[in-house]
Amino acid sequence: MRDQTAEKALRERARKLQALHIRLLFCPITQERWLTDSDKVLHAFGLSPEVQDSIPDITTDQFKAESHGRQILVERGIEKTFPETQQCLQATPDAPTFDDFICSESFLDPKSGLPHTSGVGQGYENNSKYFFWLKQTMHLTTPDCDVDLRKNAYTEFATWLVNEYNRPHDPYYDQFEGGLYWVQTPEQNKPIILLGDQLVVYTLNDSKTIEQLPIIGLTNLDDVTPPDWPDEPTLL
Amino acid sequence: MVLRVGARWDDPAQNDRIQKAHQQGLIDYIEVNYPIPYGSNPHALGIPVLAHTSSNPTCSAEGVNLNIARRIKEAADETNSPWIGEHLSWLGTAPTGSLGYQINPLFTDEIAAITAMNVTRLRDYYNRPIALELGPIYIQSTGYESEMHFLGSVSKDADTKVILDVTHWQIGNRNLDRSLDYGLDAIDPCRIVELHIAGMRLGSDQRFWHDAHDLLPDAEVLSITSQLTEDLPALEAVTFEHSPAASEEAFFQCLRQINDLIGNRRSQVAA
Numbered sequence: 309m310r311d312q313t314a315e316k317a318l319r320e321r322a323r324k325l326q327a328l329h330i331r332l333l334f335c336p337i338t339q340e341r342w343l344t345d346s347d348k349v350l351h352a353f354g355l356s357p358e359v360q361d362s363i364p365d366i367t368t369d370q371f372k373a374e375s376h377g378r379q380i381l382v383e384r385g386i387e388k389t390f391p392e393t394q395q396c397l398q399a400t401p402d403a404p405t406f407d408d409f410i411c412s413e414s415f416l417d418p419k420s421g422l423p424h425t426s427g428v429g430q431g432y433e434n435n436s437k438y439f440f441w442l443k444q445t446m447h448l449t450t451p452d453c454d455v456d457l458r459k460n461a462y463t464e465f466a467t468w469l470v471n472e473y474n475r476p477h478d479p480y481y482d483q484f485e486g487g488l489y490w491v492q493t494p495e496q497n498k499p500i501i502l503l504g505d506q507l508v509v510y511t512l513n514d515s516k517t518i519e520q521l522p523i524i525g526l527t528n529l530d531d532v533t534p535p536d537w538p539d540e541p542t543l544l
Numbered sequence: 545m546v547l548r549v550g551a552r553w554d555d556p557a558q559n560d561r562i563q564k565a566h567q568q569g570l571i572d573y574i575e576v577n578y579p580i581p582y583g584s585n586p587h588a589l590g591i592p593v594l595a596h597t598s599s600n601p602t603c604s605a606e607g608v609n610l611n612i613a614r615r616i617k618e619a620a621d622e623t624n625s626p627w628i629g630e631h632l633s634w635l636g637t638a639p640t641g642s643l644g645y646q647i648n649p650l651f652t653d654e655i656a657a658i659t660a661m662n663v664t665r666l667r668d669y670y671n672r673p674i675a676l677e678l679g680p681i682y683i684q685s686t687g688y689e690s691e692m693h694f695l696g697s698v699s700k701d702a703d704t705k706v707i708l709d710v711t712h713w714q715i716g717n718r719n720l721d722r723s724l725d726y727g728l729d730a731i732d733p734c735r736i737v738e739l740h741i742a743g744m745r746l747g748s749d750q751r752f753w754h755d756a757h758d759l760l761p762d763a764e765v766l767s768i769t770s771q772l773t774e775d776l777p778a779l780e781a782v783t784f785e786h787s788p789a790a791s792e793e794a795f796f797q798c799l800r801q802i803n804d805l806i807g808n809r810r811s812q813v814a815a
Binding site for chain 1: 579580581582583584599604605606607608609610611612613614615634636637638639640641642643644645647648649650652654655657658661662665666669682683684686687719720747749751752754
């Protein structure tokens with residue numbers, strides 16, 4: 309039986325190696341830094357220079373093929389769910405890039421996303437992680453935000469949520485029955501954008517109609533955030 | 545040893561073709577890939593089940609979380625699966641979640657030690673044997689001669705069975721310019737209880753091969769499979785992995801091929 313202290317130390321070092329290798333596979337920014345000064349990157353990950361031999365040569369075609377495959381899988385998923393948002397971002401000076409997302413803590417942190425429809429918890433898809441990351445990065449809840457970008461990102465994410473609701477799903481997704489709504493411009497009362505369960509977009513200006521939306525059980529997309537999902541224990 | 549032939553079950557969309565294949569005597573079991581879509585119930589098909597998952601990070605320094613493992617244990621207990629298939633993989637940097645397709649770990653001594661600990665604890669939790677499988681390989685191992693040697697070592701240290709994914713194995717050998725039989729001798733043949741076979745495709749770069757469950761196994765994979773069914777002393781199961789979105793005709797064509805090449809080594813459970 310391995311001594312608990314020794315196991316803890318082993319896991320701690322392996323945790324850092326795992327974090328570095330996964331960053332190198334997914335994140336072009338980390339790859340660039342690694343090629344420029346690997347010792348500095350090792351230090352940033354809390355690793356000593358001698359572990360460098362454990363890390364594969366990232367300049368080989370084999371490494372590039374695996375890294376490209378992993379990045380493209382995530383990128384294609386995001387582009388499929390957020391096509392108009394991507395176009396809008398491309399036309400926006402200094403907008404964050406896909407690399408910024410895939411190198412962010414939000415991408416790595418399962419708690420930055422919604423629970424999966426299968427019921428196994430958070431972090432098993434990237435669409436919700438991307439939406440919440442973009443919302444924060446582009447300040448989409450502030451009155452001076454890019455309203456077009458907000459409209460596209462919210463509409464496309466709401467469409468994804470409704471589609472997830474329409475499949476067999478964990479009860480978490482029941483809140484998206486009937487569709488979702490949000491205010492067109494933050495901190496204004498109207499107009500309200502409503503995406504119905506048939507994926508039709510409505511623009512609502514009538515205050516009485518707007519007041520009815522939460523009463524009939526529709527969800528405000530601005531209120532949807534990663535929940536405090538209760539994870540089960542980990543075998544350690 | 546009598547062989548059984550099975551088909552991977554990933555989605556309820558496969559129910560009709562799988563039921564037909566079972567009725568026609570082409571398969572003996574389904575290998576269910578847990579976790580399954582919410583509300584689906586492949587157990588209700590009434591076909592014996594082999595439990596499998598690609599969603600536990602068995603090599604992770606973070607350990608294996610029970611969000612998914614508990615569901616697999618419950619399913620394996622309900623179906624009395626003879627073993628549970630697990631991948632040697634990382635899924636991310638946290639105890640839960642997945643960044644996409646399984647991530648091959650660093651094949652080093654310390655990751656092997658952690659994997660053996662994780663798998664032993666998981667096996668004790670399941671109270672059932674585990675069979676370990678490798679994913680497709682692109683990158684040369686840094687701490688072992690190869691990923692096959694890593695698998696051989698971990699399966700011995702954790703005393704597990706092995707699933708030899710013939711397609712993944714051949715993808716690795718092609719991607720790393722190795723001979724097609726490279727690495728098999730690194731694994732104790734008495735531990736190999738199951739083969740996986742599926743399609744593979746050459747990438748647009750015309751250099752690297754990838755797993756492709758929408759395609760059928762090529763002639764080389766089928767030929768190797770045929771030989772392995774004769775050579776491996778503990779082999780019990782051959783599982784065909786085919787995408788639910790791929791054609792039903794292709795699904796039946798391949799199952800007939802597998803049955804032909806296995807011949808009378810298969811148990812006869814035809815309806």
